[in-house]
Amino acid sequence: MTETFYEVMRRQGITRRSFMKYCSLTATALGLGPAFVPKIAHAMETKPRIPILWLHGLECTCCSESFIRSAHPLAKDVILSMVSLDYDDTIMAAAGHQAEAIIEETIEKYNGNYILAVEGNPPLNQDGMSCIIGGKPFLDQLTHAAEHCKAIISWGSCASYGCVQAAAPNPTQATPVHKVIHNKPIIKVPGCPPIAEVMTAVVTYILTFERMPELDQQGRPKMFYSQRIHDKCYRRPHFDAGQFVESWDDEAARKGYCLYKMGCKGPTTYNACSTIRWNEGTSFPIQAGHGCIGCSEDGFWDKGSWYARLTDIPQFGVEANADKVGATAAAVVGTATAAHIAASAVKRAMQKDAPKGDQE
Amino acid sequence: MTIQDTAYRSEPAVYVYEAPIRIWHWVNALAITVLCVTGYFIGSPLPTVAGEASDHFLMGYIRFAHFAAGYILAIGFLFRIYWAFVGNEHARQLFLPPLLNRHWWSGVLHEAKWYAFLTKEPLKYVGHNPLALLFMHFMLVWGTVFMIFTGFALYGEGTGMGSWQYQWFSSWIIPLFGQSQDVHTWHHLIMWVIICFIIMHVYVAIREDIMSRQSMVSTMISGWRTFKDNRKTDDDI
Incomplete structure (x- = not known):
């Protein structure tokens, strides 16, 4: 019998008190009432942990980096342990053929029951040769693992939309997961990287309720991606008042006015940065004085400039909008x-x- | 033209534009003007206002004017479609250019020649001339449809996922274009298409009033089309 999350946690020396804290924080992050805290705790205690295969395609590992920095310390231990027990080439102990063997083992053992988490995406050009894992194109690994999985989590903008490697002219034809795998439920958690708490909360939700969280039209969990950065931005009153930063070193910038004219993509970006924030709720880009670059939106690399409100139209020349x-x-x-x-x-x-x- | 021509004006005037059409025309013109001006300032806001944020609501008012004018445009457009069903035959013309009618296309060609100074005299129409109808139908009618759909899609982003604006428009239009930024860009571009249309429309209406064989500007005020000669008209309807 597979260990439960709770057993994994206890084995790692986490107290019950810390465990309950994690449950209540996660319930809050998911927008659930206090009544759900014991439900989450119960699920964590009784259900065998969900096996997760965490594959890496063309990516920069920023999703993994974000994930292991989840604010409440337990999340990283719990979820990370769960993941590393199966397969994640960045953080697992095994290497080489030994590591690749784990994939086969997991697929066999949990056929149709494991979650496939994909960080990065497969390149399709040159027969997929632009991303080779264990001597084979990543595309093969992905389609093979996807065939037997229960559902797919597309971590980050790479897996969700293509991100930088799919930016024009996209020489390797890097392609988001949902355009390669069509027959499995896919949940997108875009961002470059996604917020750590969002990532852990999504996994916790799936475990607790044994189903996917409610998704929007584009397959993103509604609880984190249903509002724009702009809608919850603490600088919004300056926007409504018509007070804007006009250049990076002006008085308005020092006063913390709205960054709209500096090309902030908050009004067109769906994410939870302005509510959950980053690094244990310390800050987020706009709070640090730089506009949002829209990293959780489709094709954001090609929707420049990051420093102008109106989007460039490259077909009409470099400076055209x-x-x-x-x-x-x-x-x-x-x-x-x-x-x-x-x-x-x-x-x-x-x-x-x-x-x-x-x-x- | 000359005094002689005036003497020939024996054909009776025709009542073309019923009152609701005329009211729609001018309300629509006003709404488009407000939408273009406020829309431009939403994309490129006015210089920063000094003082406390709580003392001002400039951007808020500009956006409000834009949304209010947008609603007026959209509701007016729905009314205009309704009136195409219940109004007179001229009320339908704007929506139904006879694109399969060869004679109508020869009328388009003739009017184009008239504007290229290649023909001596324009044809004479009770309704819209074919070239005008072609431009109005494709630039204004479809431009307006496009702006209403993309406009509500962008508006729905603010009203949120539970709202009807989001459900009906944003939910499928935003993914259709890719993402919100693309919808913004296209919404802007079609605004300029409509501005180009307005430049031509205003010029051509005045020019036709002076140089063609029927009244133009006054018709959209009084509803009556008058003629400068008594030869037969070239309408297809």
Whole structure:
């Protein structure tokens, strides 16, 4: 019988008191009432931990780095232990063939019952040769592991949307997981990286309720991705008042005004940074004085500039945006109209001068 | 034109634009103006106002004006569609350009030639001339539809996932375009398409009023189309 989460925790020297703290914090993070704390605790105590295979494709490991920095210390121990017991090439002890063997073992042992967590994505060009794991393309590993899994968690923007390696021109054709695997439920947890508490809460939710959290149209858990950064930003009053930072070193920047004009992507980015924040709730980009770059949104690398409100339209040149393209078009139409007015006036003048027989 | 022409104006005037159409036209024009101005300032806000945030609501008011005008545009457009069913035959024309009618296309060509100074005289229409109808249908009607859909999709982001605006518009339009930023960009671009349309529309209406064979600007005020000669008209409807 597989150990429960609670057993793993106790074995690692975590007190019951700390365990209960974790349960209540997680319940809060999930937006659940106090009544759910014992339910979470009960699930943690009684249910065998969910085996998770954590695969790494084309990625930078920032998701793993974020994950192990989950604010309440227990989360990292609990969830991390659970993961490392199976497969995560960054943090597990095994290496080489020994490590790869674990995948097969897990797939066999928990056929149809394990969660496949994917960090990064597979490149499809050059027969997938741009990402080789254990001598084989990552694409093979992914499709094989996905075939037998219960559900997939797409960790981070790489797995969810493609992120930097899929940015134009995307030479390796890095492709998000949901465009490769079509027959499994996929939960996206985008962000570069996603917030640690969001990651642990998602795993806890799946364990406690034995189902996926409620997802939005794009497959993101609603509890963390249903509002924009802008909607909960503490600088929002300055936005509504019309008080903006105009340059990085101005008085408004020192006063902490809204970063909208500096290209903050808060108004178009769905994430929980402005509520949960980072590093044990210490801060988040906007609080540190830099606009949001929209890292949890689809294709954010190609939706620049990070320092302008209006998105660049590279098809019309490096510096073009909607207003520049539009104003140019309007100027062309305006000029043409003016020329047409002049031509019409000339025509009329000539008609008036012409002999009468020319007219109706 | 000349005094002689005035004497020939014997054909009776035709009542083309019923009162609801005229009211819609001018309300719509006002709404579009407010939407373009406030929309521009939402994308590129005015300079920072000094003082405490609690003393000001400038961006809030600009956004409110935009949303209010957006609602007026959308509701007005729905009413306009309704009136296409219950109004006179001219009320339907805007939505149904006879794109399969060869004679109508020859009318488009003739009007294009008229604007390229290649023909001496425009044709004479009780309703819209074919070229005007072509532009109005594709730039204004479809432009408005696009702006209403993308506009509500962006608005729904603010009202939140439980709202009808989100359910009906944001939930499928935002993923369709990719993400919110793309919807913003397209919403901006089509604003400029509509601005280009307005430049042409205003110019052409005044020019037609002066140079063509029927009244134009006054018709959208009084509803009556008057003519400058008594030859037969070239309408397809």
